[in-house]
Amino acid sequence: MRLLIVDDGHYIVEYLKHLLDWKSLGVEYITTTTNSINAKQILNNNDFDILITDIRMPEVSGIDLLQHIEEQGLKTKVIILSGYSQFEYAQQAVRLGAVDYLLKPVDKDDMEKAMKKVTLFIHTKKKSTPVAWDKLDGLGFLMTVISEHCPPRDEYNPVHSALVDESFCFFQLPETEERDEMIFLDYSLEYKRFIWRTGSKLIGLIPASGADNLSSIFPTLIVSENFEFSQRNVVRHLFYQFFYKEKVCPSDLEIMRTLPSIEPGECDLARKQIQKNFSQLTSRKHKIIYLLELTSALYTMDTKLQQADVVDWLFNQLSEPGSALPIIMISLSQLFNGNKSSNQMIVQTIHDYIACHISDDLSLEELGKIVHLHPVYLSKLYKQETGQNLSSHIAMKRLQKAAQLLIDSNLHVVDISQLVGYKKTQYFIKLFKDQYGTTPYQYRRIKCEAVKN
Known part of the structure; x- marks a missing residue:
């Protein structure tokens, strides 16, 4: 489990951090902060199981954090710390969902009892909310972990709980046949929704416990280091490193502040803003991050977006971000036009691609792949829209x-x-x-x- 301790007093935070043998209570990861304003962002980004917080702090109180957890649909359970004069305030916190409250100064035995109460509550809740693995959108779940700005979704809370004690690794297996896929699915059992075929290769993630056996069966299998979904930053770091050969740190994600909001009816504005932002990025790494966040936003917004297309973007296209952008832009156009392909958008995409790849092979076959159209159809569509041959x-x-x-x-x-x-x-x-x-x-x-x- 993951624990966050928030108190505006540095001494109190350090005291609580060393108060108990946390590992004996199932707590593997502890984060502390004396900045209550940052606590909301920390909660959003790190998937904490337990929050211990002072009820009164400057600017953001423990009550505020409780309300934030409820509004965001987070699974975090809360223990409130309060003084004697704040007794009624603490009772209010319990009514709002806090599992327990403790009076300051905090006694070791009282904290241990409160923690046992919380962990029992978490494990009971975990058992009472089974996961419908056959219906799970594994790609959507993965997006909520690797994307910095993918909004939390209540439907994935049971999945996070079910996976809390399981280790996984990313994998790639080139040149596979249908039989190979069946073997992978048998080894993965309920986690088969995390395995995808794209072209001739299998790709995705598997339980670390089965990686050695699969490696002995498939000598060409490539796997990443192990990770746990509770460690969101680690998962994200390994994803970028394994699939794109890029090392991403938290400071790299600050560029996402430039990501434009995408609102229905604002397609042209969003398209221009996206292209402008993308052109301002100078490194391959930042372009990949930008497009991954955009892909995540599109997949979250558009339930009709084909999963196979998004899998292709993530595991094939994004490694070459300059070529991936036109493909994603077409889907953006389709999203805002009732999923009807915009001929003008296709022509504009072809023009943009040609301008950026003037020295490359610009055959009808290659251009058709960019806009997902048969070469013959693309040629006719272009002539119809422009009155000119594409080759001209x-x-x-x-x-x-x-x-x-x-x-x-x-x-x-x-x-x-x-x-x-x-x-x-x-x-x-x-x-x-x-x-x-x-x-x-x-x-x-x-x-x-x-x-x-």
Whole structure:
């Protein structure tokens, strides 16, 4: 279990922290704070089982924390500390849901009795709320753990309680067959909702107790370090490290303050804000964090969003955030338009992708994957919406980029040809001359002379 101690007196906090043999009572993790204002955020982020708090503190009281726990649907059980003059106030706290209250100065025996009362209450509650494993949205549950801003959901409270004593590890298994998946499901039992197939590989998380046996069966199995869901920050850290090879610390998550709120009817505004925020992020790590939080928000909002798509985003697409953004933006458009695909949004997504990947393979097959459309259908849709062939648009953009590089840089024509996606320089020169009426060499000389004059 996880315990949070909140009191504005540093001495009291330290006294309580060393008052009992907490591990003997089942408490494995203790956090303390003398800042009652931060206590709400700490409660939200760390999934505490028990809170011991002073009833009177500056700015945020123990009553305020009780009300916050109720409003947020947290499972945390509360023991209130109070002075003799606050006796009626403490009784009010019990009426609001506190399991017990203790008078200051706190006696060791009284605290031990209160803790036994709370732990009994927690274990009894755990047994009385069975988990419907077959109906569990394992992906949704995982989102609430790894996402910084995913709102708490009451439906997952029994799951947290049921998993409190279980260790897990993330895994990846490439090139699997249907039989392999059946073996994994047999080993995972009720936790099979945490296993997903994406393409030819299996991915997700499994109980740590079965990892060794599965590794002996599947030599190519890759697993992460063990973790417990009660340690939310550890789970998040391992997730980013295992699937994206990025080390994420709490300070990295501060960029999420820029995440725009997404409100129905505000699709264009949200899209522009998301693209603006994304363009301001310079590191791959921060772009991945941003898109993961956005993915979490979309999955929470849209019950019709296909789980297979979100699994693909998380475990395949987000590792290349620049390519993942257009895919997510299409889903955002669909979300605000009754799940009807917006042709204009698809065209805009293709344009944005081309602008960012001008040197890449921009075949119809590759572009079709970006917007989840068959290449033939994408070609017809683009011609219908723009009156232009998609291949003509790509060629125009490549030659425009080449013309810009001829003026703004001293790069050789051979290098510019490669940068705009043409491997054969002579073919590039022919296309450039057809477009601008002159060769790249002549174009550069003419433009440079014009600038001098």
